[in-house]
Amino acid sequence: MDSLWINSTYNIDNFETLNEDLDTDICIIGAGIFGITCAYYLSKLGFKVVVLEKDTIGKKTTGNTTGKITSLHGLFYDYLISSYGEKFAKDYLYANEEAIKNIKDIIDKENIKCDFEYQNNYVYTTSNDEVRAIKKEVQAVNSLDFNCEYVTKCGLPFDISGAICFKNQAQFNPLKYLFGLCDCIEACGNKIYTNSTAFDVKVDGDYYLTYVSDYVVKSKYVIMASHYPFINFPGLYFTKMYQSTSYVIAIDPKKSLFSGMYINFTNPIFSYRTAKYMGKNLLLIAGADHKTGQSGAFMDTYGILENEARKFYPNCDILFSWNTRDCISLDKIPYVGSYSTSMPNMFIGTGFKKWGMTLSNVAANIIVDKICKKPNRYDYVFYSNRLKPVKNIDEFKNVLVQSTNSLVINKIKHVNTNFDDIKNNSGGIIEINGQKVGIYKDDDGKVFAVKPICTHLGCLLSWNDVDKTWDCPCHGSRFDFRGKNLYEPAFKDLEVFDLEN
Ligand SMILES: Cc1cc2nc3c(=O)[nH]c(=O)nc-3n(C[C@H](O)[C@H](O)[C@H](O)COP(=O)(O)OP(=O)(O)OC[C@H]3O[C@@H](n4cnc5c(N)ncnc54)[C@H](O)[C@@H]3O)c2cc1C
Structure with missing residues (x-):
């Protein structure tokens, strides 16, 4: 289903397709x-x-995000200080705080109507055992000369054991913002x-040629x-990241809602914010994270969120x-800068x-400064060609093991699903004449057959029964059943x- 943001935006298909070479x-x-955001700043x-x-x-x-604008990215600053030092952590924090201000400045300057609202943002826990981690994070953030609070009460409809609170954070409708930038x-x-x-x-030579079907865009x-x-x-980058x-879910709670934005930090993760839609105040609940390509059943995904919603809002409508x-x-820091040292x-x-x-927004400012040959004080934090030792060894092993499994072992593995075992409105991989075939049967039993090998790097795809898609467990590419x-x-x-035939 399309997101709340896509459903509340009307001019989504108003653009031309490239039909000529360009310089x-x-x-x-x-x-x-x-x-x-890059296009906006550079155009201006x-x-x-x-x-x-x-x-x-x-x-x-972007059209499927939850749209919280915040520098509180889970419990992150204690990790940053212990891994990279205080200056690094402070620059990460202030880069993101500046981004909140930049977004608000653009909205005001360009008069973009995107339901921007300042809100407090909280990372909370309902477990007494996790309070220590929150208090440690509060201490870490305060050591960076930034005011945050430790609280034991907030607006959520259940008791919490403790939370860290950043004030003057914000939420908006990300697509209304995006289309405002497109107009500019x-x-x-x-x-x-x-x-x-x-x-x-x-x-x-000194230029790049970007190929789009029959046309080429030449640029510096x-x-x-x-x-x-x-x-x-x-x-x-496929060796350094995963998806x-x-x-x-967005619910009409059928009763009054709280203010503030919230997320916890151990599984199951639940993230909350409110949003306006056609005169109603909706509640967004997000979570049920998993590595892309390893999806579970409905009850492990939307089901968890719906159960959570009904605990506190039993009569809610899921819209x-x-x-x-x-x-x-792998080190949880974005890559921003040149794609590689050989393509500066x-x-x-x-x-x-x-x-x-x-x-x-932080990334767009760094790139724009590079194009304008201006220094940017946060550039080094996100340096894209970094060669730091990988601290997250478990994650690193995961990425390697899954890639190898899907690239090599899964390809030679015997497939034990039969055509007849695949139910209507479901899919699976079968073997025909020694060749793997991905089958989806629609509600009426009509069959759609594909070669279930990812067109990125050749990994074996897996069937996602929640979305009816073929997903790549290696690098997260996705395809519809056709x-x-x-x-x-x-x-x-x-x-x-x-x-x-
Ligand atoms: C469930 C969820 C909730 C989130 N909530 C928050 C939140 O509350 N706050 C927050 O700060 N962040 C949030 N995020 C993260 C945030 O949404 C993303 O980091 C951000 O939207 C990424 O933007 P992007 O422009 O990099 O990618 P995208 O929005 O995916 O844009 C990339 C575009 O490139 C296009 N493209 C790809 N390949 C090609 C090609 N070959 N040629 C032409 N075009 C191409 C794609 O079609 C796409 O439109 C959330 C993420 C998830 C998954």
């Missing part, structure tokens, strides 16, 4: 919040910018092309704002439910780890089999 200063690939500075979007504007991660970009004379997939970028700079870089080499999916995923780097004028911003509302590519890093569709 520009900067080519931006991807029209999510990162790409569009007078650069010629072309934005290429594979789908429609903001329909991917077009008012500066720049163009955004939708349904225009970039499938390659090549170096041509490229910003790969595709969420997950879709070019594998030489950047090798994690979360689910969201929207949706999910999306974000990239998480091609930039990326990725690994926003489910806090991309502020982090995309084989159409939905999510990167893959950008090509799956091969389709005609079983009748």
Whole structure:
């Protein structure tokens, strides 16, 4: 189902598809919040910018977020101080605090109506055993000369054991904000092309050539704002990140709601915020995280959120439910800067780890400063070509093991599902003449058959019965049951089999 944000935005398909070769200063690939924020700042500075979007504007991660604008990214600052020192942690914090102000300044300057509201943001626990971790985080944040509070009461409809609270954080409708920025970009004379997939970028002397079906965009700079870089080499980002999916429901609680934004920090994760929709005040509940490609059943995903909602709002109506995923780097710090040292004028911003509302603004400012040859004080925190020792060894092993399993072992593994065992409205992988075939049967038993091998790096796909999609357990690409590519890093569709012939 489409998200609350997509349902409350009307001009979503109003853009042209690229139909000519173009010459520009900067080519931006991807029209999510990162790409569009870069395009906004660069347009305002007078650069010629072309934005290429594979789908429609903001329909991917940004259109399915929860839209909290905050520098409180779970319990993070104690980890940052102990891993990288106080200066580093302070710069991460202040970069994100500046981003909140930048977003508000843009909204005011451009008069964007996007339901922006200041709110307190809390990370809470209901377990006495976890209070110590919260108090440690409060101490860590205060040591960075930033005021935060430890509280034992908040607006949630249940008791908490303790929480850290950041004041003057915010929430908004992310797509209304995005379309406000798009209007500004077009008012500066720049163009955004939708349904225009970039499938390659090549170096041509001092320029880059971006290929989109029959057309080429020539530019001095490229910003790969595709969420997950879709070019594998030489950047090798697929070895340094994984994708994690979360689910969201929006309910009409049928009774009055609290204020504030909330999230806990151990499983099961629940995140809460309110949102306005057609005169109603809705409650968003998000969580049920899992690595993309390893999805569970309905009861492990939306079911958990619905149960939680009904505990406190038994008569609620569930109006929207949706999910999306974000990239998480192994050290939990985004990658912002040049794609690789050998391609210095091609930039990326990725690994926003489910806090991309502020982090995309931080990233856009760093990239814009690079293009303008201006120093940026936060640049070093997010340095994209870093070679730090991996501290998160467990996660590193996970990424390697899963990639190897799917690339090698799963491909030679015998498949034990039979065609007849696959129920209607479900899918699975069978073997026909020694070849693996991905089968989906619709409600009427009509069969859709695809080659279940990811078009990114050849991993064996798995069936996602909640969304009726084929998902890649290695790097998180996703395809619909007809084989159409939905999510990167893959950008090509799956091969389709005609079983009748
Ligand atoms: C469930 C969930 C809740 C979240 N909640 C919050 C929150 O409350 N606060 C917060 O700060 N962050 C949150 N996040 C994170 C945040 O939503 C993301 O970090 C952010 O939206 C990422 O933006 P993006 O522009 O990088 O990616 P996207 O929005 O995915 O944009 C990338 C665009 O690139 C396009 N593209 C890809 N490949 C190509 C290609 N080859 N050619 C052309 N175009 C291409 C895609 O179609 C897409 O439109 C959440 C994430 C999840 C998963």
